[in-house]
Ligand SMILES: Nc1ncnc2c1ncn2[C@@H]1O[C@H](COP(=O)(O)OP(=O)(O)OP(=O)(O)O)[C@@H](O)[C@H]1O
């Protein structure tokens with residue numbers, strides 16, 4: 001059964017067709033990548049799944065539930081978490097606080113109990129903290145726990161954002177260019193983490209990534225897009241060898257592996 | 259240098275960072291409780307005034323400092339609380355019921371007003387809330403049967419446990435009523451900040467888009483923030499009514515709205531401390547100006563003439579100085595000094611660079 005169904009979706013920005021009748025399915029437990037040159041519409045696909053944009057046509061379903069009737073803030077409660085291409089962290093908060101915001105969808109307390117900080121709120125805080133500490137251990141963020149985001153280097157922020165998404169305990173994780181801007185070692189770590197996320201945590205991953213090394217290393221299937229249209233779908237090797245894909249990359253003057 | 263060793267998650271959840279800090283605050287609390295025996299009636303009145311400012315300061319801090327939503331309309335909500343309280347009391351509701359109710363009413367009014375208004379961002383939000391402030395003045399005048407129109411209302415004495423409490427008659431009792439409200443608001447505020455809702459506020463302030471992606475309902479959360487902010491503001495308004503004794507629409511004019519916002523900016527956005535520091539500045543400023551006037555007139559023989567609007571002018575000047583030289587407010591300055599001593603001799607310049615970009619929700623929403 002496919003976890004995410006993205007069917008015949010079209011989105012226009014004025015005259016520009018950013019996503020043009022695109023369909024794909026992501027199966028449970030799969031690591032699936034969207035690749036394509038700049039402006040292909042990859043991030044737009046993510047924003048459609050996050051419900052930031054309404055498609056003109058098509059249907060998006062998650063675990064057979066329609067997504068299109070939901071508000072953006074209802075999407076995470078289904079078990080979909082994401083990162084952003086241009087890191088969107090809470091700058092004036094610490095790493096710990098950022099990760100705790102990831103627990104928002106699990107919060108059961110209400111305004112009154114929180115103002116009184118009843119024992120049940122305290123207990124819940126402990127549970128949130130335990131989950132967050134597991135994420136911190138997993139991503140080795142211990143040294144940054146109480147640091148403010150605004151003072152952190154780019155690579156660490158990228159990891160914190162991954163951590164915040166993991167803290168939501170998602171079923172589907174959307175990663176928009178997880179390795180962009182990372183050093184070689186950091187990218188290597190990212191590969192291990194994504195593998196662990198898939199194998200140990202059993203989370204399905206949909207990602208956008210330019211780094212074909214990473215894509216080949218961790219992805220089961222790849223969808224190549226260009227100008228909003230599907231070019232090819234298949235294993236990383238198949239897609240990389242596909243003539244349309246090669247043409248699209250050469251056409252924009254970009255190398256096959258960026 | 260101080261190293262804080264944490265042994266349990268409770269250490270991070272607690273009200274205080276470490277035991278010494280808890281002791282500081284207990285000493286401060288004892289001092290504040292002892293104040294009526296340390297000050298004469300005049301200065302106790304001034305201290306009460308500062309506490310009232312601090313209540314509304316906390317209210318506005320929650321909204322602007324922690325949720326990132328500017329309001330230039332909070333004088334209107336002080337008015338709602340003030341009039342609601344007195345109007346209820348005039349109709350026989352005892353103070354002990356009327357006070358919390360006036361907070362509640364103001365909170366509900368605030369949350370309802372927030373729903374359309376908080377869709378706006380940045381300067382548009384500021385203008386819309388400013389309009390609320392303007393509108394409120396007119397409504398007070400028009401609603402004469404309830405509000406007494408231009409001539410205003412006179413606050414009846416507070417009838418509590420058989421005592422007749424007024425600001426001048428029983429300054430100590432009035433001080434303690436105010437202090438209890440301060441502590442109650444402080445308690446709720448501090449608790450919220452360490453709970454999911456408080457984190458949702460900060461999330462909205464820093465990035466609406468990713469707050470949403472984490473499951474924060476932006477509209478509802480902003481309305482809650484506005485409502486809670488207005489609850490505190492309404493309580494302060496109700497107390498202000500008793501403090502002033504008599505009031506009319508001019509008590510709650512736009513200048514008050516602006517002063518409120520300036521207060522928390524000067525105090526330091528994004529911290530509860532800032533609300534208190536700002537309240538002290540704004541509360542004592544008229545005294546300082548009066549003293550300054552006396553000094554200049556005795557030295558130079560002029561200045562005994564009162565310059566209209568001098569307070570607002572001085573206030574604007576102080577604000578300008580803060581925005582230029584200390585955008586983090588008094589609390590920020592205090593943090594720097596403290597960190598300097600705690601880390602001595604390892605303090606680096608630029609350690610506090612990060613906090614300069616407050617109120618940027620406009621940019622990264
Ligand atoms: N909010 C928007 N309004 C108008 N046009 C937009 C908007 N968002 C994206 N676009 C356009 O849609 C197209 C696809 O953008 P998108 O961000 O999805 O590309 P991408 O594949 O993620 O590229 P990159 O690799 O550069 O991140 C681009 O031409 C872009 O300019």
Ligand SMILES: [Mg+2]
Pocket residue numbers: 042043044085208
């Ligand atoms: Mg993109």
